[in-house]
Amino acid sequence: MCDLMNDLIRKLFVDKTDNIFLQFFRFIFVGGTAFIIDFSIYILLCYLGINYLIAAAVAFFISVIANYILSTSWVFNQSQIENRAVEFNIFLGISIVGWVFTEILLYLFVDILSLGLILSKIIASFLVLFWNFGARRLMFYGKKLN
Template identity: 40%
Template sequence: MKNKGITEMFRLLWERDWSGLLYAPTNNGWLQLFRYGFVGGGAFVVDFGVYCILGWLGMQYLLAGIISFIVGFAFNFLVSRWMIFQSTASSKIDVRELISVLAISIIGLLLTEALLFAGTDWVGLDYRIAKIFASILVLFWNYAARKIFVYK
């Protein structure tokens, strides 16, 4: 059945099976994408919160973006290993895994910074609005790259 993955996800939602929906081991790509959005939402709250606080304190928006990225990355990496991809090194952090995810995330950071600059300086958006748009776009890069290159 072509849509088996999405059907399973909706069944878990309907049955309110929070364990199956949020952290039980799975190879279901739809369920992993759902979890990535959930975890990414939490990481976004952390990242955006730090970003806004640093902006409120007067820090330049591109520097604030780098610092908030580091905090959000740490949150996302640790929670993603547990909830989404069930790393083969379940309790120990695998250095190769960390380096791979960090490389993908650095590309995501460069994309974010470029989008922040374009949105803020070229388009004239408020730096917070530019951050929201950049974060949404980069989420798809981060998920796809991790799924393809790290957690095959």
């Protein structure tokens, strides 16, 4: 039984993998960490009186650095891109598209639908998660989602 648990833990958290379900599990874990960083900075900046769209941009880009490190070393750790500068620029490009989606969704939810800053941020983050995973898996791993 212990060997089975050790194998499961190793498979989930340690071994390199190309399994889409394990990668998505890890991506959710990494995304959760990045979300905590992003959300905490967003709330703090909003509390300090900074416009919510500016706060979202600052928080998003700070969390991108943590997300990059964890994603490329743990989630998509078999990247087909060998040049780290190219890899980071691709990651940043995908993140910028995600940030644009986030800003549009925040504006829609806060200013048009009046959902509130916190609920709007949570919904936007959840929706953008699927863009980020699909685009990063395709770009870093070079395989279509199937």
